Amino acid sequence: MEEILRVEKLEKHFIKETGFLKKEKKVFKAVNDVSFHINKGETLGLVGESGCGKSTTGRMIVDLIQPTSGSIFFEGKNIADRSRDRKSQLEIRKNIQMIFQDSYASLDPRLTAGQAVEEALDIHRIVTGKKEKREYIEKIFADVGLQKEQIDRYPHEFSGGQRQRIGIARAICLQPKIIICDEPVSALDVSIQAQIINNMEEIQKKYGISYLFISHDLSVVKHISDRVIVMYLGYIFEEASKEELFARPLHPYTRALVEATPSTNPDLPKRNKPALKNEIDTSLIGVCCPFANRCDSVSDICWKQEPSVTEAADGHKVRCHLYK
Ligand SMILES: Nc1ncnc2c1ncn2[C@@H]1O[C@H](COP(=O)(O)OP(=O)(O)OP(=O)(O)O)[C@@H](O)[C@H]1O
Numbered sequence: 001m002e003e004i005l006r007v008e009k010l011e012k013h014f015i016k017e018t019g020f021l022k023k024e025k026k027v028f029k030a031v032n033d034v035s036f037h038i039n040k041g042e043t044l045g046l047v048g049e050s051g052c053g054k055s056t057t058g059r060m061i062v063d064l065i066q067p068t069s070g071s072i073f074f075e076g077k078n079i080a081d082r083s084r085d086r087k088s089q090l091e092i093r094k095n096i097q098m099i100f101q102d103s104y105a106s107l108d109p110r111l112t113a114g115q116a117v118e119e120a121l122d123i124h125r126i127v128t129g130k131k132e133k134r135e136y137i138e139k140i141f142a143d144v145g146l147q148k149e150q151i152d153r154y155p156h157e158f159s160g161g162q163r164q165r166i167g168i169a170r171a172i173c174l175q176p177k178i179i180i181c182d183e184p185v186s187a188l189d190v191s192i193q194a195q196i197i198n199n200m201e202e203i204q205k206k207y208g209i210s211y212l213f214i215s216h217d218l219s220v221v222k223h224i225s226d227r228v229i230v231m232y233l234g235y236i237f238e239e240a241s242k243e244e245l246f247a248r249p250l251h252p253y254t255r256a257l258v259e260a261t262p263s264t265n266p267d268l269p270k271r272n273k274p275a276l277k278n279e280i281d282t283s284l285i286g287v288c289c290p291f292a293n294r295c296d297s298v299s300d301i302c303w304k305q306e307p308s309v310t311e312a313a314d315g316h317k318v319r320c321h322l323y324k
């Protein structure tokens with residue numbers, strides 16, 4: 001399989017203002033030692049609880065946030081420092097697109113759906129000429145399941161699911177190689193979620209685009225992904241093919257997540273696993289295993305030392321002291 005994107009040891013430290021009158025400054029390590037790759041035409045699912053650093057990771061890849069350290073290789077070239085000329089910057093932006101959860105906020109209310117797509121086309125000069133552009137936009141609208149009559153309507157005239165389709169149209173009209181999908185269906189009803197996901201799968205098949213699919217919902221990730229990475233407090237805890245991750249979750253955190261996911265098979269008994277003990281503790285970041293306070297397999301070493309990554313089986317990686 002041909003690799004299209006690789007991130008190595010990616011880190012993001014934010015300065016958080018805390019204390020009385022926000023006068024104290026504290027470094028918060030939101031993304032820590034994150035490494036993974038995405039192959040051509042595949043979907044890599046990125047799952048984890050709220051605040052674990054999923055969006056920050058995605059935003060660093062599309063250049064909305066500057067990494068503190070680490071590398072991002074796109075087609076073999078490091079794009080993390082972005083100290084390149086405008087032409088190659090534009091080229092990277094065209095190739096790595098993003099879809100956001102909040103489709104309403106990501107669209108300009110003054111532009112029609114067609115103009116929103118046209119704006120992207122104009123920046124990147126994908127198609128020129130009035131007639132050619134109209135035809136191209138009609139084709140893209142058909143790809144995302146919108147009617148050509150809807151091209152001249154404004155965002156408020158669409159439903160949430162349809163607005164998300166405009167967001168997808170805006171991304172795919174540039175013929176990108178990767179789309180970072182940041183919770184693209186999390187705000188939608190379950191039935192609409194399924195329609196959008198099916199549409200995204202059709203688009204992937206047609207154009208061979210790779211997806212980094214970010215979600216806190218393991219059942220959505222299970223449906224769409226080829227491989228999955230599991231994140232916790234900025235660290236990747238586990239990486240495996242979808243089949244392997246759900247059949248043999250290794251990390252105690254992944255196991256808890258998988259056991260808490262409702263089964264889609266009505267013949268299987270309903271799982272009633274209690275939620276994880278304790279709350280997320282950010283003070284453990286960089287000190288020991290950040291999951292030590294919630295883990296049911298915790299031992300002495302977990303409180304003393306940060307775990308490193310082990311390849312437990314081919315392509316199945318885990319960051320846990322149990323697998324040294
Ligand atoms: N600009 C910022 N300044 C300071 N802290 C930030 C900033 N952006 C994000 N953070 C912090 O970094 C951590 C990771 O945030 P991020 O948005 O990446 O999480 P997430 O996994 O996408 O969560 P969610 O599922 O809620 O979208 C959080 O603790 C967040 O408060």
Ligand SMILES: [Mg+2]
Nearest residue numbers: 054055056182
């Ligand atoms: Mg997020």
